[in-house]
Structures are given as C-alpha cells and as structure tokens.
Amino acid sequence: MKVFITGSAGFIGFHLARRLLGEGHTVFGLDSFSPYYDVNLKRRRHAMLAAESAFSATECALEDRARVTEAVAAFEPDVVVHLAAQAGVRASIDDPLGFVSTNVTGTMHLLEAMRTHRPQHVVMASSSSVYGTGSGVPRRESESTDIPISPYAATKKAAEVLSHSHAHLFGIPVTCLRIFTAYGPWGRPDMALLKFIGAIEAASPIDIYGRGAMKRDFTFVDDLVESIRRLIDVVPGQARVSALDSLSPVAPWRVVNIGNGSPVGLLDFVETIERAMGRKAVETYLDMQPGDATDTWADIALLEELTGYRPATSLAEGVERTVRWYRDQRG
Ligand SMILES: NC(=O)c1ccc[n+]([C@@H]2O[C@H](COP(=O)([O-])OP(=O)(O)OC[C@H]3O[C@@H](n4cnc5c(N)ncnc54)[C@H](O)[C@@H]3O)[C@@H](O)[C@H]2O)c1
Incomplete structure (x- = not known):
C-alpha cells in the first residue's frame, strides 16, 4: 500500500508510520513541525523514519493548499491517514482561530485534494473531546456530539462533519477515529x-x-496503532455491520471510538x-x-466488532x- 500520513512527525503519526514501514508499505509523510511542543523531538522521530528507504516526506503546513494538493497528486496514495492537527484543549482557548485554520481549513484543503486523486480509504483522527463533558457511562459513537466545550473539540467535530459531506458527494470512504487519551514512548511532552x-x-x-x-480512558500507543492498522482495512461501504454500526445512511463514512474501555x-x-x-x-x-x-x-464494542481487536x-x-x-x- 501507498499510505500518505499527515502529522507524521507527531506522536501517533510516527508510531503508525513505523508500523506500516515495518510491514513493507510505502509511506509519505507531511508535517509542518509546528512549534506547539519541542520541535527537536519531532525532528528526531522523522529522522528515524527517514532511515527507511520506503519513507519520504515534505515539510508543509495544511494551510498551504497548493502544496497539499501537489503532494497528494504526486504520491497518488491508496490510503490517507490524516493525523496532523493543532492539539490541546487549553491552547485552543488561547488561539481558537489558529485551531480553525489547521483543523478545519487545513482538513478541507486535504479533502479537496482528494476530489481529483481519490484514495481507497481516508482514516482521520477525531477525538474523545467531541463527546463534551463526562456522563459517567461509556460513550457510544451513535450518541449526540453537539455539546463541545472547547474550541479544540469544536474543530474536531467540524472536521468530522466536513469529511462526511465529501464522503457523500464524492464517494470517498472515510473513517473518523475518536481517540481517547493516547500515551506511550515518544509521547507528547505537553500531556x-x-x-x-x-x-x-x-x-x-x-x-x-x-x-x-x-x-481518563487511557490508550497505550501500540494498542492505538494496532486499532488504526486494522481499521485501515475496514473500508466503509454500503452496508452496516450490525446494530452498533455508526455507518452513515447516505455515505461511506463512519466514526469509531478507540480507547481502552x-x-x-x-x-x-x-x-x-x-x-x-x-x-x-x-x-x-x-x-x-x-x-x-x-x-x-x-465504549469500544464497535471497534471490536469491526476489527476483532480490543486494546488491552x-x-x-x-x-x-x-x-x-x-x-x-x-x-
Ligand atoms: N494524543 C492523544 O491523546 C490524542 C487524543 C485524541 C485525538 N488525537 C488526535 O490525533 C492526532 C495526532 O495527535 P498526536 O498526539 O500525534 O499529536 P502531535 O501534536 O504529536 O502530532 C500532530 C502533528 O501535526 C503537525 N501539525 C500541526 N499543525 C500542522 C499544520 N498546520 N500543518 C501540518 N502539520 C501540522 C505537528 O507538527 C505534529 O507533528 C491529532 O489529530 C489529534 O487531535 C490525539
């Protein structure tokens, strides 16, 4: 597979790229090396990936529409895994417009690039934060997510719904991952x-x-990568897999929780x-x-149903x- 990963110098992107390269896939990374946390850590992660001949990358911001479009067109990916984002609830309160620029406009630039160069599957990171504040029960994909309590959460929700309209209009299969607090080696110093x-x-x-x-429902990064890897192969189609499935009634699009439960x-x-x-x-x-x-x-029942895997x-x-x-x- 040819896999295009945005946010490849980030915590999750780095681990996923390593896993895919280890399996013999070709990976192209896009990252802006944003200064939100230690850029040297991002450079060290990317240098490890660059030791593999099947890895190539560009230093580019999602806001640069022409270069994002060019990168997608030149690589012709089979799969796009969109992880680049401004993360962090507290930072989003200080700079909501910066979060909209990367997480909403930047995501739309990427989705637009895929109108002409359609991959078989787009897997993109959303967040548990779209569920708003806790209710003391496990959160299910089917419940309402209309109560974000931070600009970060609101931009992640916006990216989910924008990907839905592109999945519907242009037939691009999309899986949105609602990730619950990831941690592990090479992790984020801001967490x-x-x-x-x-x-x-x-x-x-x-x-x-x-x-x-x-x-917090903490997800170990190896379990997260295993879940993403398996979900890459579960392309949303026309039919729901079960009553639990969050598949859209009008598009090849679903959301899946990834947590420890x-x-x-x-x-x-x-x-x-x-x-x-x-x-x-x-x-x-x-x-x-x-x-x-x-x-x-x-609630990780849907993840288990789709992939046969439960983070443990x-x-x-x-x-x-x-x-x-x-x-x-x-x-
Ligand atoms: N780590 C978690 O616990 C967690 C939980 C929920 C959701 N997520 C989501 O998962 C994804 C990956 O998270 P992570 O923990 O690896 O974060 P990270 O900050 O380590 O990685 C994100 C990468 O995106 C890059 N980036 C930021 N702005 C960019 C821009 N404008 N253009 C191009 N690249 C840009 C950064 O340089 C960074 O390398 C994000 O979308 C995040 O919102 C993470």
Whole structure:
C-alpha cells in the first residue's frame, strides 16, 4: 500500500508510520513541525523514519493548499491517514482561530485534494473531546456530539462533519477515529504522563487539576496503532455491520471510538507512575481548567466488532514502558 500520513512527525503519526514501514508499505509523510511542543523531538522521530528507504516526506503546513494538493497528486496514495492537527484543549482557548485554520481549513484543503486523486480509504483522527463533558457511562459513537466545550473539540467535530459531506458527494470512504487519551514512548511532552514523569524525576511539584476528581480512558500507543492498522482495512461501504454500526445512511463514512474501555482516576494514575518510577510525587491540587472534560470513557464494542481487536495493555504496563523509554533516552 501507498499510505500518505499527515502529522507524521507527531506522536501517533510516527508510531503508525513505523508500523506500516515495518510491514513493507510505502509511506509519505507531511508535517509542518509546528512549534506547539519541542520541535527537536519531532525532528528526531522523522529522522528515524527517514532511515527507511520506503519513507519520504515534505515539510508543509495544511494551510498551504497548493502544496497539499501537489503532494497528494504526486504520491497518488491508496490510503490517507490524516493525523496532523493543532492539539490541546487549553491552547485552543488561547488561539481558537489558529485551531480553525489547521483543523478545519487545513482538513478541507486535504479533502479537496482528494476530489481529483481519490484514495481507497481516508482514516482521520477525531477525538474523545467531541463527546463534551463526562456522563459517567461509556460513550457510544451513535450518541449526540453537539455539546463541545472547547474550541479544540469544536474543530474536531467540524472536521468530522466536513469529511462526511465529501464522503457523500464524492464517494470517498472515510473513517473518523475518536481517540481517547493516547500515551506511550515518544509521547507528547505537553500531556499529563510525560509532564508528570519529568516533574517526578526532577522532584518538582505536579499540578493535579479538578483536585484529582477527573477520570481518563487511557490508550497505550501500540494498542492505538494496532486499532488504526486494522481499521485501515475496514473500508466503509454500503452496508452496516450490525446494530452498533455508526455507518452513515447516505455515505461511506463512519466514526469509531478507540480507547481502552476502562477509565482511571487521576490519583490512581499518579500512583501508577509513582510505582513505575520508584519515587513519590509532590502534588499541587488545583481546580478544573476551563474546557476540560471531567471524565472520558470509551465504549469500544464497535471497534471490536469491526476489527476483532480490543486494546488491552494495562495502564501499569504502558506506564512502565514509557518510564523505561524516558530514562533510556535521557541516558
Ligand atoms: N494524543 C492523544 O491523546 C490524542 C487524543 C485524541 C485525538 N488525537 C488526535 O490525533 C492526532 C495526532 O495527535 P498526536 O498526539 O500525534 O499529536 P502531535 O501534536 O504529536 O502530532 C500532530 C502533528 O501535526 C503537525 N501539525 C500541526 N499543525 C500542522 C499544520 N498546520 N500543518 C501540518 N502539520 C501540522 C505537528 O507538527 C505534529 O507533528 C491529532 O489529530 C489529534 O487531535 C490525539
């Protein structure tokens, strides 16, 4: 397969590209190396991919419509995996227009490029944040997602619905992935796990928002990549696979949750990290931050039905592997 990955220097894009290259596929990466977090980490990830002859890439922003169109036309992908985005709930409150520019306009540039060069399948990252704030029950793809509580969530929802209209009008099969908090080696330094590991190692305090009352459904990155890999082969068609299926009634388009299916309280999360590191955290308790969901919990029955796979890496194992990676690369 020829797979075009946007956000290939990012956390998830890097892991997915490695997996596909390992299977012998040809991968083309597009990334702007945005300065949202350490650009050197992004460059190091891309340098590892570039060691493979089946990998090539362009440094390009999704906002540059001409270059996005040109890159898609030149590579003629069989599959497009669209992961590039401005991520981060809190950053989106400070810069909503920047988020619209990348996540909405940028996504539309990519969708437009595929009108003339139609791939067999477009798989694109949405987010658990489209569900809004927690309801204490697992979230299903079929429920309403009309209550986003941050600009980030709203742009992810907008990208989902824009991809639906292109799937309908131009027959481009699209699967949107509602990803629940991913973590693991080579992870994002702006997210809780790596922030906490770094602070605990330095004996600095960690900020516990929501005074510890938040819960998250954490997805280990290898489980996420396994899920995406399998979903690439499950191209939405005309027929629903079951009563659970979120397939659109008018387009080859569906949304699929990817999570672990088991939410963990923030204080249990911190204890898991403490055990893996053999050190205690110094905790500062703070109120909830605006835009943050109190809890996230994925119903992963549809993922299992479509792929025969259920993410199962325990938080303890995933955190241990991340701590080991963190310490190895620091020497
Ligand atoms: N990591 C998670 O827990 C999580 C959860 C839900 C959804 N997602 C979604 O999954 C996708 C990948 O997330 P990630 O964790 O790998 O994030 P990431 O920030 O590590 O990767 C995103 C990549 O996109 C690139 N990028 C940003 N703006 C760009 C632009 N304008 N043009 C081109 N490239 C640009 C960045 O340089 C980065 O390398 C994103 O769409 C994100 O919204 C991630």
